[in-house]
Amino acid sequence: MRAYLALLEELERRRRGNSLAVYKPYDRQAEFHAAGATNRERLFMAGNQLGKTRAGGAEWAMHLTGRYPDWWVGKVFDQPVRLWAAGVTGEGTRDNPQRVLVGPPQQQGEWGTGMIPADAIADTVMGRGAPGALDSVVVRWGGGGDVQAGESVLSFKSYEKGREKWQGETLHGVWFDEEPPLDIYSEGLTRTNATDGITIVTFTPLLGMSDVVLRFLSAEAIQGLGSSPPQGGVAA
Template structure:
């Protein structure tokens, strides 16, 4: 009996250590899950541009119109989405040297078709179009998404209301982002006064001109991100200097 009692008493410290280890493991796993959640729902905080992306952003400090033209999968749309998220939220990182808006903004983001806009700019900004529960895992932080309005195509959005500012002495406000497509024609691009228009994929010249006009009253910006599939188009020519065009002419000659 004495031996049995001693064995039972000796087992208690071991059981206690096991319980504490289990609790510590659960807490550790919980912390890892929370860190992962914060990472997934605040992609903007982790964005660090590579050289060409950084040059594209910095050019916005002095240029209303910008073009990021590069090959596939080289971060053009990601750069556009990151910048749009900064302007929409007012959350500019310390390294930022580009355009800064000191008020909430009204922005558009557009692609060739409604589906193309959904699968590219919307996906980069909000997250997977097919998974509404995952909206907030794109460049716009989850805690900044106030509301969304559904579009016509499955998974597509018409617009998003985004919380702007609200940190320190900055009064909180709301920005509005609407999604557009070129296929609807120039008429659908008329009337609005905007702070910025993002063209993801090359637009027809009349659509680009109309989008730029929407920003005139605010002194706003336009950005164009695409892979050059249409050759030396009218829109591309808008961004080439006379010196660059002369150099290209000599090269082709």
């Protein structure tokens, strides 16, 4: 009996340490991922608790590790990547994208229970702002079969720091969790130009027809919406 319980505990530990392996997107999440195969910029709008941040975190974990599931038809990077994940404030970035990617911010013993598998986290660098907030994570990439192992780097940012803090670096992708100001979005997109990289935006539409939302809507869609705020969906 004791051996059986120990086996169950070990299986649960492995499951908690590899959330990415059990991620199965529902239809709108799958549509969002698939659009990355042909679009550099993507938007996933939906209400609260409908899987926007989870979808963003799962995709970012795939790119960071190079572990793409058999069902994946979206964007693929064939080398280690440098990615950013950002929210409105340092606390918001910590409590949303960092939590989904790494695990509960205030419980370091639980880091590795987010979308980045525990065995892929090579190192973490603490930030100087909100307690429990990370500055960056070094992630093991590839290493299976004939693929040479490498390291990806994930850094966390916030909009409140201003556009100047977003300048300079060359990136493969930027994830905006919650709607960014247009100047921040434009600067993030610029960071990906040299790599033909991607940007993804995941948020609940609270600001109505903002400049960022308008980038993703066709003229027909804008005319149909009028002045009403968008209710959600996937756009690229």
